[in-house]
Amino acid sequence: MSRVHDMGGRFGDGPVVPDAEGAPVFAADWHARALAVTLACGSLGQWNIDTSRHARERLSPKDYARFSYYEKWISALTDLLVEKDVLTLDDLAGDGGACAVHPLADRRLSAAQVQGVLASGGPADRAGGPAPLFQMGQKVRTRHPGGNAMVAGGHTRLPAYATGAVGVIERLHGRHVLPDSAAHDLGEAPEPLYAVRFAASELWAQTEHPRDEVVLDLWESYLSLEDR
Amino acid sequence: MLNKWWTERARLRQHRFMPHDHSDHPHALLPPEPALRVKALETILRDKGLIDPAALEEIIDTYQNKIGPQNGARVVAKAWLDDGFRAALMQDATSVVRDLGFYGRQGEHMVVVENTPDRHNMVVCTLCSCYPWPLLGIPPGWYKSDAYRARAVREPRKVLAEFGMTLPDSTAVRVWDSTAEVRYLVLPMRPEGTEGMDEDALAALVTRDSMIGTGLAHVPKGAAT
Structure with missing residues (x-):
């Protein structure tokens, strides 16, 4: 019933290996690119944070287990881009042809927008609705x-x-x-x-x-x- | 290796893409080596006008150089110095950190939990890698590792021992599994020997791990312990 990402309590993973406090934020340049490409694609507005988490969870168990952290990100992002019709399989294969203007190109995140987008975030709380059923201490x-x-x-x-x-x-x-x-x-x-x-x-x-x-x-x- | 990739690519292109599970793995159309995979995807997206390389640089610069544990350390130092600030922080952390300019992506709903001699708090995300980005930056590798995600909830004391930390029997451990969009920051105990220190000096003692709960704040050099 569960998926491979749902690993809380699992046995067999071995020790945690802490890294130094001063270690680089990104261990390799491509980690930084993977993060930035993923965030930039989020601004195209074709999915929400839950969709993108689920895309990582839907990697096959074998891929999920063998991929490093940012490999999961970039692979799930690729799958999502195809699933949401942003890219085609032909695009990925390198022969998607030069389309005139991509219909989502006007949503491209510009450098000038980055600070505003990161600073405003995406709050998940919503006003209104019925009172909560449960009280503190219940x-x-x-x-x-x-x-x-x-x-x-x-x-x-x-x-x-x-x-x-x-x-x-x-x-x-x-x-x-x-x-x-x-x-x-x-x-x-x-x-x-x-x-x-x-x-x-x-x-x-x-x-x-x-x-x-x-x-x-x-x-x-x-x-x-x-x-x- | 490359031959295998070409064969897989040919196979995938003949198959209809299945929308739910990734049974056909579109990502396998890109080169298998991760750095090349990112580069290939970035190039395709750039050529289609969907990403701007200058925006990528701006994002990377932000998380590499501007946003990091120094933000959280500032909050902790203020809480150690000012009881009123601390009370407000415990009551409504989101508003308090927003006033300091530390609001943003992956920190939209903040809760601060306070360590005491009686209770030690520790934060994990067993399902993915949720972490308070505006206060601590991008999570370290170990926080995202299977070992930490799997074990922190079941055997936190063994995990803490791997960070060189042993808690007395009189201290209970409370592990916060970040399963929603709420992000948790641990307020570590103020070390002995810090009386009279100012905010900057105190902030320098606050480690990233102490705000995740896998470490303690540093004791100032020369202080009796």
Whole structure:
């Protein structure tokens, strides 16, 4: 049911290898190009952040596991550009022909626009809507089975390790765009978003310390009230 | 290698592209070597008038030279010095950092979580690599690694040990898995021996890792510990 990116709690990955605080931001020039090309293409307005995350998640498990970080970015971006009809397979193969003017060329991000675009960001909260169902301190249970309830294999932000678990509402973030819907062009469908606190023992068979906890940001439709 | 790529390219071009899963992998039409793959895609997009190389340079310059952990360090130093600032930051971090000019992409909804002797906070994104860009810049390689993403939620203390950090039994760990568009910044504890230090001197003690929760702020040289 889950995809390869959903790796929280997985065994077998070996030690974390910290890098020095002063290490270069981009370990190679092409990393920087990959990031910049991806951000610049986002400004063409053909997809949202959830679509682009899902494009990375939809890389085949073999590609996802063997690709380095920015290889995932650039490969998923390429797939998305074709899927959204920005480029054709012939374009990628080098014989797409010289089109007169690309219909999206007037949306090209200019150097002068960069600072404004980066500084304004893309807030995910939305005003209005019904009051949140849950209050601070209430017990809730996450959906089980997890996964996208609308689209088989679709995008969701409820990690597999936290399905069917009981936690406590720690914080209310307001109403946020629902990625499960927005990633698939089914509308923003904003819902109340909560920080939910789980005891480590609710999530893992073995825990390191009886008071350790994990907090996740979860949308209202991922949760139900736990009465007991 | 190159032959294999040409064969794959020919195969892909004969297949109809499947819209949902990438069963036909359009990306495989580009050269397999990552640096060449980026270059090839950039060239195609530039030739079609869809990206401006000057804009790419501007983006790279911004994240390489302008936006980085020094922004977060400034926020932390102010919080250490000014209780009113700290209270406002804990209440509504987004507004407070916006006033400092640290609002922007991947930092639209900020929450600051405070370390105390009783509780240590640590941030991860198990599903991808969400990170507060306007305050910390582009995440380091280890933050995006499978090992960190997989293990930080299940065995945070073992992960911290790999950063050279051991927490006492009296300190509970709270790991924040950034599953939404909310971005978390850890407010590390102010080190001993920093009484009387000004904002610049304090900011210099604040490390990137201390604001992710995989490290502590530096103790000033010469301070008794």
